[in-house]
Amino acid sequence: MSEALFEQVREHLAPVALDATVAHGTLALTIDPANLLDVVRALKDSFGFDMFSDVTAVDWPEREPRFDVVWHFYSTRHFARVRVKTRVPLADPTVDTLVPLYGSARYMERECHEMYGIVFRGNDDLRPILLYEGFEGHPLRKDYPKHKEQPLVPYRDTKS
Amino acid sequence: MSTPGHRAAPSGAFEYLTTKKDEFVGWARKFSLFPYPFVTACCAMEFMSVSSTLYDTDRFGAALPRFTPRQSDLLMVVGTVTHKQAPILKKVYEQMCEPKWVIAFGVCATSGGFYQNYAALPGIDKIIPVDLYIPGCPPRPEMVIDGIMKLQDKIARERHPIINDRF
Numbered sequence: 001m002s003e004a005l006f007e008q009v010r011e012h013l014a015p016v017a018l019d020a021t022v023a024h025g026t027l028a029l030t031i032d033p034a035n036l037l038d039v040v041r042a043l044k045d046s047f048g049f050d051m052f053s054d055v056t057a058v059d060w061p062e063r064e065p066r067f068d069v070v071w072h073f074y075s076t077r078h079f080a081r082v083r084v085k086t087r088v089p090l091a092d093p094t095v096d097t098l099v100p101l102y103g104s105a106r107y108m109e110r111e112c113h114e115m116y117g118i119v120f121r122g123n124d125d126l127r128p129i130l131l132y133e134g135f136e137g138h139p140l141r142k143d144y145p146k147h148k149e150q151p152l153v154p155y156r157d158t159k160s
Numbered sequence: 161m162s163t164p165g166h167r168a169a170p171s172g173a174f175e176y177l178t179t180k181k182d183e184f185v186g187w188a189r190k191f192s193l194f195p196y197p198f199v200t201a202c203c204a205m206e207f208m209s210v211s212s213t214l215y216d217t218d219r220f221g222a223a224l225p226r227f228t229p230r231q232s233d234l235l236m237v238v239g240t241v242t243h244k245q246a247p248i249l250k251k252v253y254e255q256m257c258e259p260k261w262v263i264a265f266g267v268c269a270t271s272g273g274f275y276q277n278y279a280a281l282p283g284i285d286k287i288i289p290v291d292l293y294i295p296g297c298p299p300r301p302e303m304v305i306d307g308i309m310k311l312q313d314k315i316a317r318e319r320h321p322i323i324n325d326r327f
Contacts, residue, residue, distance in 0.1 A: 132243070153247055155287065
């Protein structure tokens with residue numbers, strides 16, 4: 001089924017893929033952030049991965065580089081999924097934007113930006129989308145205090 | 161002897177009654193609640209259930225939801241309120257005319273429930289006064305009906321200073 005397609009992808013991307021394994025029926029590619037645009041363009045144009053499902057990040061506080069950035073793509077022609085992973089450090093958590101390839105990346109990159117502080121180079125609209133203006137920090141990072149609130153409306157004095 | 165067009169009151173009829181003004185006004189007011197449903201989350205399902213035919217809040221005079229705060233006197237906050245939504249809730253509350261009451265429907269509106277994080281407001285009483293809390297995730301319709309009846313008791317016991325000043 002998808003195995004033949006995955007084998008072709010693996011062969012084609014062998015020079016840039018640091019790792020390419022099939023896990024739970026999904027091809028997982030690990031790449032260097034510098035190769036992101038080339039890899040995704042190849043997936044989209046040559047292998048029919050025409051749907052951008054999601055972009056998110058994983059925080060590994062003890063590890064250097066600290067963040068994984070993870071993209072998921074789906075092929076509506078081959079009914080196959082592929083996952084692309086890359087690592088970025090805390091000092092410069094920057095990857096290229098995928099907005100020129102997939103318009104739907106725009107909102108999801110905004111969410112990933114506010115939740116993890118990943119910067120998407122080339123996305124000119126990284127305003128908060130689920131959070132609000134003035135929110136400080138990135139709440140899904142492991143070092144964000146669990147109970148820290150940033151209320152917009154001052155609390156009432158409930159003691160009187 | 162009777163004149164045409166005039167009818168005497170039948171004997172034994174109810175010609176007058178005595179009561180306290182506050183009690184009378186409270187009794188009238190408690191069966192005329194106009195809820196504004198501020199519905200944000202899954203408790204809405206239970207709200208729909210309790211307000212429709214099977215449980216029927218119309219029996220308590222609290223059936224007709226008004227979708228503008230200016231025409232309502234009972235703010236029902238149904239569901240989780242986030243920090244991002246808190247200014248909207250505050251504005252809705254401030255637009256309601258006196259007298260007004262607030263019900264926190266469900267545990268999220270009561271205390272934030274199991275949300276203790278960056279996103280959720282830990283209880284709407286942090287920003288607006290609340291008359292009645294109905295816990296539960298979601299509350300049973302019977303609990304909501306019990307809550308409405310408790311609120312009616314509270315309204316019936318209240319003093320009504322405007323009326324007292326005028327009469």
